[in-house]
Amino acid sequence: EYRFDPTTHNKFKEIMSTIPRREDAWVFDLYQYEGFWCNSFQLEGMLSAREHFKPQPNQVIVSSTPKSGTTWLKALTFAIMTRFHVDESTNPLLTRLAHDCVPFIEVNLCSSPQKLNLDVPLVATHIPYTSLPKSITNSSCKIVYICRDPKDAFVSLWHFNHKTSAKEEVSAMEDFPLEDALEFFCQGLTPCGPYWDHLLGYWRASLESPEMILFLKYEDLKNDTVFWVKKIAQFVGYSFSLEEENKGVVQKIIDLCSFEHMSSLEVNKSGMVRLELGITQDGVNTYEFKNSAFFRKGKVGDWKNHLTPEMARRLDQITEQKLAGSGLTL
Ligand code: A3P
Helix, strand or coil: CCCCCHHHHHHHHHHHCCCCEECCCCCCCEEEECCEEECHHHHHHHHHHHHHCCCCCCCEEEEECCCCCHHHHHHHHHHHHHCCCCCHHHCHHHCCCHHHHCCECCCCEECCCCCCCCCCCEEEECCCHHHCCHHHHCCCCEEEEEECCHHHHHHHHHHHHHHHCCCCCCCHHHHCCHHHHHHHHHCCCCCCCCHHHHHHHHHHHHHHCCCCEEEEEHHHHHHCHHHHHHHHHHHCCCCCCHHHHHCCHHHHHHHHHCHHHHHHCHHHHHCEEEEEEEEECCEEEEEEEEHHHHCCCCCCCHHHHCCCHHHHHHHHHHHHHHHCCCCCCC
């Protein structure tokens, strides 16, 4: 979890004053650092994580770009890793946003006033692979990365942008025309973008160290959830026993974390989440939005309802160019 410290804050302010900045994209200004665009609070949090983050023994890290299935992967991994010490009926996922159960290392995003007191070595991040704290890359942490078809991720980001922009009185189109948003996305101007570079960083690292990084695709997880949930469990060192499989434990976890179930929970329908934007003289500066912003459709291929064939082709072309020779296909 993000920790404020004055030394890092001063370093952050110094960096901020010299790096490229864009004020016209998405909800918050973007800053370019080490080849990636990020929001100011992500940058400060990342610098802080580099100073302070100390992995626990058997630390597991869930990583992704925003809108690739982070919330789902957090829920699944949390349910897998806590299944021996939390009861089905009292699982924190039933009463808390998944982001409360699995904190980001660089951002404070909390929905519940009480901190969860479960000692699970599980955290999350959106930090690009090449900018991760050395304490992670030089250790034996296991990283589970999830990526998604850029067309769906783009559409998801566009909706999320509107839901969190607090401009409920106008339509999403008026708030940020889809064409303009696409232009930004294609230019790499998204939080944690360029989108493709984020994927490629983790993809290459996963090829180099397959025992450290498990590279997943949202679409695969949707199509064969049982297989991939077992794979995640095995990878993080929490394999399901035959007895558990026979008792239907895998399916129970999948059902608990399904889009239908998660999005129908009261906490995810009506709760509010607070994002910490930084600390000023007046205290912590926060930004609030609804937990429901994290749950929209949860489908593969919803881009077809939003993008024209030309828009889709444009994204596909960039994907083809960027991923050429990498061995990764989306
Ligand atoms: P859509 O906007 O396409 O519906 P992230 O968690 O990285 O912010 O990504 C959000 C996307 O994941 C949204 O996609 C959201 O609906 C979807 N999502 C959230 N919870 C999910 C779940 N339990 N299963 C599948 N998809 C889920």
